Amino acid sequence: MSFLIADFSGQALVRLGHASSEAADRTQGRETAERLPLTGSRQGRAMATQATEVVSGGRETRVFAPVTIEAKRWGYWK
Known part of the structure; x- marks a missing residue:
């Protein structure tokens, strides 16, 4: 499971992690x-519509569920 947080620009989500990742844009120690x-993107559609997006493929299913606090869009669970 990942939690992605909307950035201040409203144009992207940021996935924060604790392990090395080749896809990571920035690192600081293990962060x-x-x-x-x-x-x-699916996550963008989930944020814009505030509706869950489900993607099934083979043995894997991904659920993109928007997360809001007091009607403010913060990110989504994957």
């Missing part, structure tokens, strides 16, 4: 941050 664009 990582990976920026994911919202435009044209």
Whole structure:
């Protein structure tokens, strides 16, 4: 499971982590941050519509569920 937080620009989500990741844009010690664009993505659609997106493929299912606090969009669970 990942929790992605919307960045201040409203154009991307940021996945924060604690392990090394080749996809990470930034690292500080063991902390990582990976920026994911919202435009044209499942997570972006979930944020814009405030509806859950479910993607099934083979043995894996991904659920993109928007998370809001007091009607403010913060990110989503994956």
